[in-house]
Amino acid sequence: MLVKELWRAFFFVCSLQFWRMALLWTFSILFSYYQLFKASLSQSQLFKPLIPENCPLFSYKLVSYPRCSPFTSSFRPVCVVTGATSGLGLAAAFELSKEGYVVVIVGRSQQLLLETIRKIKDQNEDAHLKAFQVDLSSIESVIKFKMSLQQWLLDSELHCSIQILINNAGILATSSRVTADGYDQMIGTNYIGAFALTKLLLPLLKSSPVSSNIVNVTSFTHRVVTDMQVDEGTVSGKRFLRSIRYPFADIYEYSKLCLILFSYELHRQLCLMGKSHQICVTLADPGVVQTNLMREVPRVLSWLAFCVLKRLRLLKSPECGVDSIIDAALAPLGTSRAYFFGGKGRTINPSAVSQNAKLARELWESTNNLLSITPLGAEGNDW
Numbered sequence: 352m353l354v355k356e357l358w359r360a361f362f363f364v365c366s367l368q369f370w371r372m373a374l375l376w377t378f379s380i381l382f383s384y385y386q387l388f389k390a391s392l393s394q395s396q397l398f399k400p401l402i403p404e405n406c407p408l409f410s411y412k413l414v415s416y417p418r419c420s421p422f423t424s425s426f427r428p429v430c431v432v433t434g435a436t437s438g439l440g441l442a443a444a445f446e447l448s449k450e451g452y453v454v455v456i457v458g459r460s461q462q463l464l465l466e467t468i469r470k471i472k473d474q475n476e477d478a479h480l481k482a483f484q485v486d487l488s489s490i491e492s493v494i495k496f497k498m499s500l501q502q503w504l505l506d507s508e509l510h511c512s513i514q515i516l517i518n519n520a521g522i523l524a525t526s527s528r529v530t531a532d533g534y535d536q537m538i539g540t541n542y543i544g545a546f547a548l549t550k551l552l553l554p555l556l557k558s559s560p561v562s563s564n565i566v567n568v569t570s571f572t573h574r575v576v577t578d579m580q581v582d583e584g585t586v587s588g589k590r591f592l593r594s595i596r597y598p599f600a601d602i603y604e605y606s607k608l609c610l611i612l613f614s615y616e617l618h619r620q621l622c623l624m625g626k627s628h629q630i631c632v633t634l635a636d637p638g639v640v641q642t643n644l645m646r647e648v649p650r651v652l653s654w655l656a657f658c659v660l661k662r663l664r665l666l667k668s669p670e671c672g673v674d675s676i677i678d679a680a681l682a683p684l685g686t687s688r689a690y691f692f693g694g695k696g697r698t699i700n701p702s703a704v705s706q707n708a709k710l711a712r713e714l715w716e717s718t719n720n721l722l723s724i725t726p727l728g729a730e731g732n733d734w
């Protein structure tokens with residue numbers, strides 16, 4: 352068993368994908384911290400006099416936002432967290448339960464959902480929780496979830512709306528798998544699932560009596576993508592399935608970039624509908640966090656990676672990494688498009704490619720076309 356695992360690790364290290372992760376992902380996270388550092392330096396009273404006026408190296412302005420809660424005495428807000436059975440999703444569900452939200456926890460395993468409820472209740476016995484078993488990589492399962500959630504809201508004494516949707520569920524798959532709808536499993540879960548769920552839950556977000564917030568959990572790894580295709584073959588991941596060696600690092604980065612482009616285009620569409628003053632679309636990048644995300648990477652390598660990252664002071668616990676997600680979830684109105692990173696309400700800029708409006712529109716169209724032939728197409732166009 353040990354020998355087999357070591358062989359697997361050896362082959363993994365010999366792949367280009369491993370080096371892409373080891374080198375380019377490290378540069379990407381360092382670049383994100385560099386942005387924070389640059390901004391804090393330019394704002395520090397101590398260093399301000401030393402920095403030349405209009406110096407492009409230090410002209411970056413850090414924007415941070417306070418947290419606020421949509422509480423009124425008349426109703427209890429509802430928050431939906433996907434991938435809430437582990438890591439960051441679990442930490443986010445716990446934090447929001449402490450804020451007084453009714454937290455709808457979404458996960459694909461019934462047993463893990465029950466364990467999650469127990470874990471949160473152990474630390475916060477007043478938590479209001481409701482679990483739904485959903486496979487986000489299946490359009491049928493997402494549609495069923497929307498119907499069950501709506502019915503549950505109608506049957507409960509809650510207002511029939513949701514105030515926060517956190518699209519957190521995600522995987523880093525190291526081998527190629529196909530979803531029931533024929534998409535690549537990683538793109539299907541990380542991007543298409545979030546797109547479909549947001550589309551279906553939009554009416555519930557729109558009917559909120561207070562402003563609502565959609566948070567897409569993305570990653571610094573999106574910075575590695577410099578050239579992007581948004582044809583249906585790429586968006587569905589079918590193009591990658593034909594590769595001899597599954598380019599898992601490329602696909603993970605791509606799926607996270609898609610989430611950012613999707614968020615920007617969704618914000619634009621909400622502006623066109625005149626709803627942008629009511630629904631915020633924000634992005635959260637937790638940094639490098641010790642969770643189960645690397646479960647498919649040979650254990651000896653993920654252990655080594657965590658040791659090195661800890662030494663470099665780049666590794667966070669889920670309780671700490673969740674800060675950017677909670678900052679985004681509780682961000683005030685007018686923060687749409689903000690990219691939360693580093694906690695304390697701080698934001699930075701995502702990559703230039705992710706801010707390409709034309710690309711975002713094309714991705715939106717490709718994804719809608721792709722989904723039009725699934726049962727989601729029959730659900731009508733709620734965008």
Ligand SMILES: NC(=O)c1ccc[n+]([C@@H]2O[C@H](COP(=O)([O-])OP(=O)(O)OC[C@H]3O[C@@H](n4cnc5c(N)ncnc54)[C@H](OP(=O)(O)O)[C@@H]3O)[C@@H](O)[C@H]2O)c1
Pocket residue numbers: 433434435436437438439440457458459460463485486487488489519520521522540568569570571636637638639640641642643644645
């Ligand atoms: N950890 C990091 O360093 C890091 C950095 C940047 C961004 N992120 C992002 O943060 C998010 C959370 O990841 P994590 O680090 O907390 O990883 P994690 O511990 O592996 O948690 C992922 C969660 O997503 C759920 N999930 C996976 N596939 C699903 C599906 N088809 N349907 C429903 N739920 C599904 C998992 O459920 P099961 O337990 O049943 O598999 C689990 O609850 C991901 O989007 C990830 O890309 C993480």
